[in-house]
Amino acid sequence: MSKVTLKVLTDEDIRQIHNTSLQLLQEVGIEVEYEPAVEVLKEAGMRVEGRRVFFDPAYVEKKVAEAPHDFTLYARDPKHNVHIGGDDVAYVPGYGAPFVIDAGGNRRPSTWEDYMNLLKLAHMCEEMDLSGGMLVEPNDLDDRTRYLDALYAHIRYSTKCLMGSSYGADGARDTIELLAPVFGGKDALKEKPVVITLINTISPLKLDARQTGALMEYAKWKQAMVIASLVMAGSTGPATLAGALAVQNAEVLAGITLAQTVNPGTPVVYGSASSITDMRTGSVSIANAEAALLTASTAQLARFYGIPCRAGGGLTDSKTVDGQAGYESALMLMSPVTAGVNFILHTAGILQYWLCMSYEKFIMDAEIAGVIRRFKRSIDVNENTLALDVIRKVGPGGHFLTQIHTKRNHKTEMRKPVLSDRQSYEGWSKEKLTTEQQAARVWKKMLAEYEDPGLDEALQKHLQEYIEARKREITK
Amino acid sequence: MILEELKEAVMEGDRELVEELCQKVLDEKINPVEAVENGLIKGIEEIGRLWTEGEMFLPDVMMGADALKAGLDILGPELSKAKAAGDAKEGKGKIVIGTVKGDIHDIGKNIVAAMMTAAGYDVYDIGFDQDAAAFTNKAEEVGAQIIAASALLTTTMGEQKELVACLKERGLRDKYKVIIGGGPTTQGWADEIGADGWAETANDAVSLCNKLLAG
Numbered sequence: 001m002s003k004v005t006l007k008v009l010t011d012e013d014i015r016q017i018h019n020t021s022l023q024l025l026q027e028v029g030i031e032v033e034y035e036p037a038v039e040v041l042k043e044a045g046m047r048v049e050g051r052r053v054f055f056d057p058a059y060v061e062k063k064v065a066e067a068p069h070d071f072t073l074y075a076r077d078p079k080h081n082v083h084i085g086g087d088d089v090a091y092v093p094g095y096g097a098p099f100v101i102d103a104g105g106n107r108r109p110s111t112w113e114d115y116m117n118l119l120k121l122a123h124m125c126e127e128m129d130l131s132g133g134m135l136v137e138p139n140d141l142d143d144r145t146r147y148l149d150a151l152y153a154h155i156r157y158s159t160k161c162l163m164g165s166s167y168g169a170d171g172a173r174d175t176i177e178l179l180a181p182v183f184g185g186k187d188a189l190k191e192k193p194v195v196i197t198l199i200n201t202i203s204p205l206k207l208d209a210r211q212t213g214a215l216m217e218y219a220k221w222k223q224a225m226v227i228a229s230l231v232m233a234g235s236t237g238p239a240t241l242a243g244a245l246a247v248q249n250a251e252v253l254a255g256i257t258l259a260q261t262v263n264p265g266t267p268v269v270y271g272s273a274s275s276i277t278d279m280r281t282g283s284v285s286i287a288n289a290e291a292a293l294l295t296a297s298t299a300q301l302a303r304f305y306g307i308p309c310r311a312g313g314g315l316t317d318s319k320t321v322d323g324q325a326g327y328e329s330a331l332m333l334m335s336p337v338t339a340g341v342n343f344i345l346h347t348a349g350i351l352q353y354w355l356c357m358s359y360e361k362f363i364m365d366a367e368i369a370g371v372i373r374r375f376k377r378s379i380d381v382n383e384n385t386l387a388l389d390v391i392r393k394v395g396p397g398g399h400f401l402t403q404i405h406t407k408r409n410h411k412t413e414m415r416k417p418v419l420s421d422r423q424s425y426e427g428w429s430k431e432k433l434t435t436e437q438q439a440a441r442v443w444k445k446m447l448a449e450y451e452d453p454g455l456d457e458a459l460q461k462h463l464q465e466y467i468e469a470r471k472r473e474i475t476k
Numbered sequence: 477m478i479l480e481e482l483k484e485a486v487m488e489g490d491r492e493l494v495e496e497l498c499q500k501v502l503d504e505k506i507n508p509v510e511a512v513e514n515g516l517i518k519g520i521e522e523i524g525r526l527w528t529e530g531e532m533f534l535p536d537v538m539m540g541a542d543a544l545k546a547g548l549d550i551l552g553p554e555l556s557k558a559k560a561a562g563d564a565k566e567g568k569g570k571i572v573i574g575t576v577k578g579d580i581h582d583i584g585k586n587i588v589a590a591m592m593t594a595a596g597y598d599v600y601d602i603g604f605d606q607d608a609a610a611f612t613n614k615a616e617e618v619g620a621q622i623i624a625a626s627a628l629l630t631t632t633m634g635e636q637k638e639l640v641a642c643l644k645e646r647g648l649r650d651k652y653k654v655i656i657g658g659g660p661t662t663q664g665w666a667d668e669i670g671a672d673g674w675a676e677t678a679n680d681a682v683s684l685c686n687k688l689l690a691g
Contacts, residue, residue: 098630098660109662137630137660202580235534235583279533281677282587355659 002087003378006338008296014304017242017297021249025055030205030254034212037258044261053254060253063260069306070342071267073130073224074192076182077159077453082129084196084224084269085308085342089376091369093122093132094314094349095163095198099356100136103440105320107356110136116153118349118357120450121443123158127366127373128348133163133198135349136357145471147171151178152467156460159453164197164218168210172197172217174470178463189221193267196224198345200273201251203229203236207258215255219262226310226343227255228271232284233294235277241290245297248274256307269343270302271310286353287315287328295332296339303340312336313346314365317353321360321436325351329361330368337372344369360439363446367419374415384409418442478506479515482547486519489539491546498550508554516547517596524594534587541590568596569689570620574611575604576635581628584658584678588624591678592685608635608642615652622685627658636661637669653688657681 009017029052032038038051047054070085082090100110118135122128131154138146147165154162155178164179165171175195180186183194199215202208207215218225229251231237233244252270259266275284275291285291295311302309315332318324329350336344348365349357379385390405400406419439421428433441478497485493494516501511523540526532548555573589575582582604589601602614615623623643627633636656643649653672656665666674673688675681 109664139630143631143634208580277534279535280527280530281679282534282584283677 002340002376004338004376005340006296006335007300008293008339009300013242014300017245017249017301018304020243020246021253022055022057022060024205024246024250025060025254026057027054028205029054030207030251032207032212032254034207034209034216037207037212037216040216040261041258055254055257060257063257063264064253064305064307066260066264067256067268067305067307068265070308071193071224073161073196074183074194075159075161076155080129080160082161084267087340087376088342089337089373090129090343091127091347091366091373092130092163092343092345093118093128093135093362094346094354094357095132096134096137097350097355097357098137098139099352101320101351101356101358101361103321103358103360103436107319109139110357111140112138112149114138114357115150116157117359117447118362119153119157120447121359121362123160123453124446124450125348125362125366127369129160130196131158131160131162142471142475144474148174148178148467148470151175152463155179155182155463156455157452162195164195164214164223166197166199166211166214169213169217172214176217176221176223177466181459181462186221189223193222193224196226196269196343198226198228198271199255201227201229201255203231203251204247205251207251207255212258215259216262219259219266222263222266224267224269225259226269226271226345227252227259228273228310230273230275233274233276233290234279235282237274241293241297244274245294245301248272248294248298249301253305256305268307269310270298270305270307271343271345272298273311274298284353285317287317287332289331291315292331292335295335295341299336299339299341308342309340310343310345311341312344313350314348314361314368315346315350315353316361319352319356321351321358321364321439325361326364326368326435329365330372333365333368333372334375337369337376359443360436363419363439363442364435367417370415370418385413479510479518482511482515483519483522486516486540486543486547487522487536489536489543491539491543494543494547495550498547501551502554508551509558512548512551512555516544516551520544520594521596527594534590537594538586538590541593544593567598569622569685570598570600570618571622571624571685572600572602572611572615572618572620573624573626574602574606574614575626575628576632576639577605577607578635579627579629579632580604581658582626584628585626588626588657588678588681591682592624595682595685597685608639611639612642612646612648616648620652621689622653622655624655624657624681627656627661630660633658633660633665636665636671640670653685655681655684655688 032053041053042048073082099107100114101107114136115138122131164175199211229248231244231248237244237247274294275286278285298311299309314329316325316328349362351358575585589599592599625636655673656671657675663674673684675684
């Protein structure tokens with residue numbers, strides 16, 4: 001286990017939350033708005049009344065234990081394969097925002113052009129381990145079929161792992177159909193997960209038809225899923241954080257149980273986007289002390305179940321790349337990484353509680369994420385790092401700048417900033433760039449340097465034909 | 477003092493106490509117009525004031541609005557008689573509110589409804605996953621001035637456009653002010669679909685209604 005391990009709950013606290021969730025699952029049940037899921041759970045022996053499924057605690061514990069402790073997501077380029085679990089953390093860009101906020105704070109509906117730009121940035125940015133999913137809503141494309149364009153773009157223009165469509169069983173099937181020929185056919189997929197999809201519960205205590213339909217389809221193909229709950233303490237859950245966690249935990253356990261019932265061993269990630277309600281306006285607030293506590297608690301709960309975990313992100317309620325955006329995002333990345341979260345969706349780009357993406361914020365968050373990844377790596381203590389020989393050699397009053405030990409070690413020991421300004425005042429004052437202005441330069445340069453990784457022509461044609469045929473079907 | 481008790485009970489958001497007191501109003505033949513105007517409404521006005529000052533929070537407003545509604549349900553028949561006789565003031569206006577078809581997010585809508593109630597409007601909440609016809613029919617039934625439609629998803633925003641189209645089709649477009657709101661919506665979207673207004677927050681929604689009805 002990593003030396004850096006933030007704990008905010010005792011083992012006894014975890015046990016109490018677990019027991020409360022099991023009690024909720026058994027006595028209150030989960031409203032499952034997807035008939036095939038209700039059927040599957042009924043056949044597994046769960047008591048069902050209408051669409052309300054009452055889970056047997058022993059069955060839940062048995063099924064959750066069948067989920068893998070960790071797994072590898074396979075990428076088109078094997079150097080981008082991602083291990084999900086253990087002490088590793090995978091950073092994933094912001095997801096699903098319908099707006100972009102430009103430098104200076106002007107908000108506008110996001111477009112396909114933004115989508116492509118962010119995709120290229122995600123591919124280029126070293127800190128991003130996946131290219132992500134719906135990077136922003138391309139509002140200028142037909143909302144019924146835009147997920148097809150989005151999936152194709154990920155496959156075509158990035159060689160990193162991507163996130164699938166959760167747009168019902170159909171969205172999941174299309175995701176599988178598009179990925180199968182890229183990874184050697186459908187049977188090959190069952191052996192190795194190549195896509196991970198965000199499946200959200202509806203708080204409190206519901207699984208909706210669309211997401212649940214996608215869940216069952218992905219489970220059939222043993223593709224990975226983040227099963228995530230978003231309890232807003234004070235509105236969609238109790239105002240008390242322990243109660244909010246009990247509700248979240250019940251929902252996630254229900255989703256995991258369903259996935260393992262459909263196909264035991266399906267890789268799942270225990271997910272949480274839980275946060276609090278601003279009690280003045282009813283709006284969600286996603287970056288605060290309470291959210292950081294929920295995030296760290298989620299890591300502890302997932303570890304209790306032996307399942308990889310998703311929580312946190314470069315999150316903020318701010319509307320522009322300012323001080324608030326910086327300190328909130330740093331907190332909301334520090335908490336999950338130090339607590340042992342393995343998959344951080346929304347690592348980069350988010351403004352205004354998931355509603356907006358910002359290119360400049362993307363760069364700032366990547367920097368924060370890089371700093372925190374370094375922090376998580378902790379301090380190696382061994383003969384080389386203790387450096388006794390070189391200290392002896394330099395002796396009192398000398399310096400280490402010209403030692404071979406320094407030259408050899410500083411690059412791995414010290415992370416070099418991409419964005420942070422470390423110049424003297426004189427150097428900085430020539431242009432007096434703010435973080436936002438500096439970040440704008442970085443992303444523009446990164447975009448200009450993007451290189452098309454290419455994709456086999458015949459494969460491109462095959463995928464395009466599939467997409468055209470599906471579009472005709474969907475829009476007819 | 478039952479009027480003071482009614483006011484306090486609304487401010488406490490104590491629905492059961494409000495119901496009990498309203499029953500007492502009927503049983504003891506206390507003037508129902510007095511009970512509403514100088515009791516229940518005073519309570520909700522006070523909540524509105526304290527909320528504006530930052531001393532009360534959403535649960536206070538929403539529970540207060542619920543308690544008020546429970547009281548009005550009991551006193552309703554008597555109040556209608558008084559209104560018919562011209563003894564009671566007409567309300568500020570009638571608003572039909574709901575979340576559009578395909579969308580089950582109703583917390584924001586509930587908050588807006590509570591704020592409108594607190595501001596003195598008669599609010600008819602038709603719930604969530606409601607199609608354009610449901611909004612239109614309810615507005616026709618109660619004689620509303622404003623129809624308010626909420627959508628949280630980019631995939632359900634289109635239903636707000638449907639609502640405007642439905643009103644046009646039935647020749648009712650000019651009869652109602654249509655206002656929209658919800659996470660992904662904007663003033664630009666409201667303009668595009670020909671709605672009469674858009675608001676980002678519950679407070680703005682109330683100001684918008686005031687403005688539309690004053691105009």
